[in-house]
Structure formats: structure tokens, C-alpha cells
Amino acid sequence: MSTTIYDLHTHSTASDGTLHPAVLVQQAADQGVDVLALTDHDCTAGLAEASVASANLALRLIHGVEISVTWNQGTIHILGLKIDQGNLALQLGLQMLQAYRNERALEIAHQLQKIGIEGAFEGALCYAQGNILSRTHFARFLVEKGYAKDIQSVFKHYLVPSKPGYVASCWATLEQALAWIHNAGGISVIAHPARYKLTRKRLIQLFGEFKECGGIALEVISGHQQPEETAQLVGLARELDLFGSCGSDYHGTQNDRAHLGQISSFPVDCKPVWNLWQ
Template identity: 35%
Template structure:
């Protein structure tokens, strides 16, 4: 049996491994394929592809699916849309994602000012210095606060300083779900609703949201996921069947930023069969 992982992050967004190191991890975990889905960016997918080619040239069978995880607006919060099998060189996609990144950077500057007013010694330069080319997210803020002893854990950082309900948080401007789906499809990709149960929506509201997204061109829904418990997977499978959506699966691997989640196996019992990838490929062939 061959296994895959269609939701993986590198340090280009809020993971801790470089794209090349993510490829090395995939080989170590004996995966047949994985998708690199960094937040709001397709930067350095080529780096991962080059690393995969080196392994392939040495007889190791590994596939990389170029992807992205786009934050889109839903009421007063954001939801996440995965794009799989993207043309990561698509100019429109790159331009629109850069606009999203620019807005994130403006938000970061405002959050830094709020934290400075609270007596925290933090600047954008210090964050960038420690994170290199990574797109700075709240995960990087949490890392900084922890490393500089303002908090004792990442959880405390979010609860005390970075949470959406806190006094230092600055909301972002998000594109609409319809726009996110449009961008993914225009780049030749498959739009997938990521981890639908993490949004904690009442069942009727979640059903209504999926109906709306389906009408906008949604193709898949992330069904096999690290955070699933009890009957979560079967519940999402029913939604997939109801709206004729393809199922996908992913660990949401972030390296040390989510230490309990391992690539390919999640919290230990995650298994995503290669047959799921075959159905996605079949969709692309027949669309």
C-alpha cells in the first residue's frame, strides 16, 4: 500500500523545515507523494521539485504536487482553501497571492506596534532577521515571544497576545471564497476546502457553506485529517457524497511548530491511500 500527504507546510510560510528538508522528510516517511501547501504563497516550490528530481534520479519514487493554502473571508473569520496541482508559475496567481502577502505584512506592522505599546521589545526587522525569507505569520510572533521569555508556551502566546479576541490582534483583509476558488482553477488546480470541522460551524451552517462553495466551483473537501476524532471522518465523507466532492487527506504538517503532528501519519494513526491521488488525477484528465 502506498500512502500520501496532501497538506504540508515548509518554512516558506509557518512550518520549520525548508522545502528541501520537507522532501527529505517525505522520503524518510516512505511517502509515495505529498503536496506542498504553504500559506498564501507558491514561492520556492521549484526548490522542492528540484529536490524530488534528485531522489527520482536515484531510483526513489516520490511525487510532489504543487499546492497552496489560501485564506479567504467567511463572515468575521477566515477559512482555508487548498489548491492542488497548481501551475505555480501562473502570473495571475502569483500577483494575487503577493497582494495577500502585502496585506499580511501591513497587518504585522500594526500588530508589532500594539505589542510594542504593551512593553514588548519587538520589531519587524528582528522577526525577519530570525525567519529569513519566510512569510511572517502569527506562528512566528509566537515563536519570538517564546524565545524571548514573554510567554512559556506557544499556546500562552496566542491566548495572551495573538488570539483574535485579544487586544493586540489586528484583523486581515481576505479575498472571497469565490475569488479563491477562481484563482486556483485559473491556475489549473483543484480547489479543496481545508479541514472543514476546525471552523466549529453548526452543522446547518457548514452545510450551507459547502453548498455555496460547490456552486462557486469547489471540487474537493479535506476528509482525512490529523485532528479528526470519533466519527469526524465519516461525517465529512457524508458531506462529500452529498455535494459530489472528491475527498482529500492531509496531516497539516508544520514541523516543530506543531510537534504532535508528523508528516504522513499525523498524530500516529493517519493513513491516506494513494487511491485518493489517483481520483484527483482522473478528475484533471477528464475535466
């Protein structure tokens, strides 16, 4: 019996991915993915192209988004799956975040200029190709100019707290993000919880507040996650009666944590989020 392959967390050039939406969709189909969600950061600009590309493929496209949230003085990400991309409340919220991204980008460039790195804003703009600006675009520029060997090194030496290019973020609140997603008819999912390096107590606090705001699911599998991390997340999802989701968080690069559809089997003791639309 064949198993349906789900990948419910991917990125395109509409945010910080390297593949255009149509190319991403075709690659997913070639990799045997049956159900793909395009979840670009704080925008839905890639969904139209992805929809056209998926029309003649044996692949179901789920319209999604990944919203940046400030929680407990840190940044977390909330996925919205099966959203109505034309929803006004959602789009107004995303426009607010996009405007903030531009402000942050100018400040990052200013901070880098202080240490002698010129042209960072313009360089990041070139990599963004007219789409939303992210720290990854700055990272690609800095690698190109020889300031670091790879993107991971850029983040480590320039773009994290206490480093010269770091700018503290002020994103949407958890309540705002979930309201936008639910107003657009979407299903809310906490993205890659294991990557936030929170204690079990903090995770339970986050998940509890998420559920109080109407949150639906946890991404219990993300990329090449450690088995013990998956087990912990599945246990908490069951304890809090939340659904589970899975995704590669694919950005189209060789350094991705996992490639399209190449993620662990979904745990049998966790309620899959796709049960909500089947």
C-alpha cells in the same frame, strides 16, 4: 498489497514551517510518503527547491498552495493542488495577500508595543528569514523572549480576538481564491474544515457556497482528527458530491497535529481527490 501514502497538506520555511523545502521533501520520503503536496500559506516560493529535491526520490511532489480566505467574518483556508505556479492570475492574487500580511504584521507589532513588547516586528522578520510573515513568526519571537511558554500559549494570550496582539484579518473572498486556483489549473480543497468549529448548518452553508464557486474537494482527514469529525466530513462530502483529500498540515515541529504521512487511513466510502490526476 502496499498502500500508497498521500500527504497533501504540508508547510516549509517559505511560509510558517520550520524545515526548508528540500529537507521537508527528504523527510517525507524517509517517512514512506509516496505523494506529497507542498502547500505553503499564500505563496509558492518553496516549490522550485522542493521540485529539485524530489527529482531523485521515490516520491511524487504535487505543487500546491494554501490561500487565506475571509468567509462569514472568519478565516478559512483553501488548498490549491496541482497548480501551475507560474500562472499570472494566481501570482497577482498571492502578491496581494503577501502585501496585506506585511501590513497586518506592522499593526500586530504596534498593538504589542502598546503593552510594552518592543521589537516584535523585527523579531518576526528574523524568524521569517525573508519569506512571508505570519502570526507564527510573532509567536516564536514571543516564546524566545519569555512572554509565553510555547506557541499555543502565545495564540491563546496574545493573538486571538479580544487579546492585545489581535488584528482582524481581511483576506481574499472565497470566489477570488477559487478563481485563482482554477485559473492556474488547480484543484480546490477546503483545508481542515473541522478546525473552524462551525455548526453543521454553517458547514453545509460553507460547503454549498464552495461548490457553487466550482469547489472540488474537502480535506476529510487532517492531522490527528477525531473519528466522529472524519465521519461527519465524509458524509457531507458524499451528500454534496465532493471529493475528499487528506493531509497532516505538518509544519516541522514537535507540536504538530500529525507528522508526515502519519494520518488515518482514507475512508473507503469517499471519492479520493487523487482520482482526478491518476
